[in-house]
Amino acid sequence: MKLKFVELEAAALMSEVMFGHGFAHYGYFPDGTPEALTAAALGAAQMAYFEKLVAAIGTVPGGVHTILDVGSGTGSNARALIARGFEVACVSPSHQMNEMARAKLPQGTLVVDAMFEDFDHPQRRDICLFAESFHYIDLVTALSKAGQLADKGLVIFDYFRRPGFAHGDGTRGTHATFVAEVARQGVFEIVSDDDMTDAITPTFVIHEYLKNEKIAPFVQRFRAELKREYPWRSWMMEKMLGRALNKLGRHTGRAAKFAREHEYRLIVLARRTPV
Numbered sequence: 041m042k043l044k045f046v047e048l049e050a051a052a053l054m055s056e057v058m059f060g061h062g063f064a065h066y067g068y069f070p071d072g073t074p075e076a077l078t079a080a081a082l083g084a085a086q087m088a089y090f091e092k093l094v095a096a097i098g099t100v101p102g103g104v105h106t107i108l109d110v111g112s113g114t115g116s117n118a119r120a121l122i123a124r125g126f127e128v129a130c131v132s133p134s135h136q137m138n139e140m141a142r143a144k145l146p147q148g149t150l151v152v153d154a155m156f157e158d159f160d161h162p163q164r165r166d167i168c169l170f171a172e173s174f175h176y177i178d179l180v181t182a183l184s185k186a187g188q189l190a191d192k193g194l195v196i197f198d199y200f201r202r203p204g205f206a207h208g209d210g211t212r213g214t215h216a217t218f219v220a221e222v223a224r225q226g227v228f229e230i231v232s233d234d235d236m237t238d239a240i241t242p243t244f245v246i247h248e249y250l251k252n253e254k255i256a257p258f259v260q261r262f263r264a265e266l267k268r269e270y271p272w273r274s275w276m277m278e279k280m281l282g283r284a285l286n287k288l289g290r291h292t293g294r295a296a297k298f299a300r301e302h303e304y305r306l307i308v309l310a311r312r313t314p315v
Contacts, residue, residue, distance in 0.1 A: 063086040063087070063089070063090060063116050063117070064114065064116065065086060065089055065090075065171055065172050065197075066085075066089065066240050066243040066304075067081075067084075067085025067086050067088065067089055067242065067246070068085055068086075068088040068089035068092050068236070068239050068240065069239050069240070069242040069243070070239050072239075072242060073245050073246075074242065074246075077245065077246045077249040077250070078246070078250075079246075079250060081246060082246045082247075085242070085243065089197070090117065090120055092306065093117070093169075093171060093195070093306075094121070094124060096195050096197070096232070096306055096308050097126075097169070099231060099232060099308050100166070100193045100195065100231070100308060100310060101192065101193070101231065101310045102166075102192050102310075103166075103192075104126065104166045104167050104192065105127060105166055106126070106127045106128075106129075106165040106166045106167075107121060107126050107128045107129070107165055107166065107167055107169050108129050108131065108165040108167070108168045108169065108189055108190070109121070109129065109130045109131070109169050109171075110131055110156050110168055110169060110173050110174075110177075111132055111156070111171075111172070111173025111174075111176060112131065112137075112138075112141060112151070113132060113141070114137050114141055115130060115137075115140065115141025115142070115144050115145050115151070117169075118130050118145055118149070119145055122145070122146060122149070128149065129149070129151075129152070129163075129165065130145070130150065130151040131151075131152045131154055131159045132151075132152075132153070132154075133154060133155045134153075135153050138152075138153050156173075156185060157177065157178075157181050157182075157185060159185070159189070164189055164190070164191050165189060165190060165191065166190065166191055166192045166193075167192055167193050167194055167195055168186040168190045168194050169194075169195050170194065170195070170196045170197070170198055171198070172197065173198065174196050175198050175199055175200070175211060175212045176211055178209070178211055179211070179213045179217065179218055179221055180221055183221055183225055183227070183228070186227075186228075187225065187227040187311075190311065191311065193228060193231070193308065193310040193311055194307075194308070195306075195307070195309075196305070196306070196307040197236075197305075197306050197307075198305070199237075199298075199302040199303065199304040199305070200212070200214055200218060200304075200305060201213060201214050201301060201302060202214065202300070202301055202302060202303055205301040205302070215303055215305060219233075222309065226312065227311065227312060228310060228311055228312065229309065229310055229312050230308070231310050232306070232307065232308045233306075234305060234306045234307075235303055235304070235305055236304045236305060237299055237302070237303050237304045237305075238299075239304075240304040241295045241298055241299050241304075243295075244294040244295035244298055245295045247294070248292060248293075248294055248295070251288060252288070252289050252291060255288060256288035259285055263277075263278075263285065
């Protein structure tokens with residue numbers, strides 16, 4: 041999990057430097073894979089993802105003013121939501137990412153270092169928001185905990201495992217298991233549930249193209265030059281990073297693999313009996 045946090049931090053930092061918004065989530069491509077496989081296209085799609093998220097929040101019955109951003113990462117979603125007029129509190133188990141969030145969010149914004157399962161605060165919010173964080177949490181526990189914290193509902197923009205690919209620990213469950221658990225607990229009902237897989241997978245097409253066609257050739261040229269000019273330093277680097285660097289140019293077919301094993305969904309739930 042710690043390595044995953046580092047990967048998310050790196051993605052958020054790159055997004056902040058290149059596009060100014062700092063989003064670490066996937067991109068949303070409603071028109072499919074773009075012709076130009078560029079970082080700029082990915083940045084625009086990340087912004088489109090956020091706009092889709094805001095639109096979904098707007099469909100929660102009774103309206104939304106206060107949000108608990110679960111798995112809030114470096115705070116970029118929270119910052120953008122606050123700019124839209126929402127009051128946002130954040131909870132994440134990563135202290136490092138929470139420090140990054142505190143640095144960019146308005147003074148006084150609640151940012152709690154905790155697992156969602158352990159989060160405890162007297163103030164309830166209108167909704168709990170899970171933007172690529174729901175799959176990390178045992179879904180039975182997540183729904184139960186959200187029932188204690190959300191007065192109006194939930195918004196989930198995240199992926200589920202397809203049948204045959206689910207994890208056995210309660211996280212990364214199937215969509216069918218999720219729907220059944222919502223019905224079993226009876227606290228929330230599904231308002232909308234849309235399959236976004238085809239609009240999300242171009243993210244991986246761009247990732248793979250940039251990795252193989254842009255980053256890998258540069259890294260190989262750098263390795264060759266380093267070996268020629270500084271053989272001792274080159275030996276040290278290859279000893280530590282050689283295997284990882286050799287993987288840069290490999291074609292993984294990640295987009296097809298993701299679509300085969302996952303379904304990415306945008307789900308809005310409303311509380312059956314508002315508090």
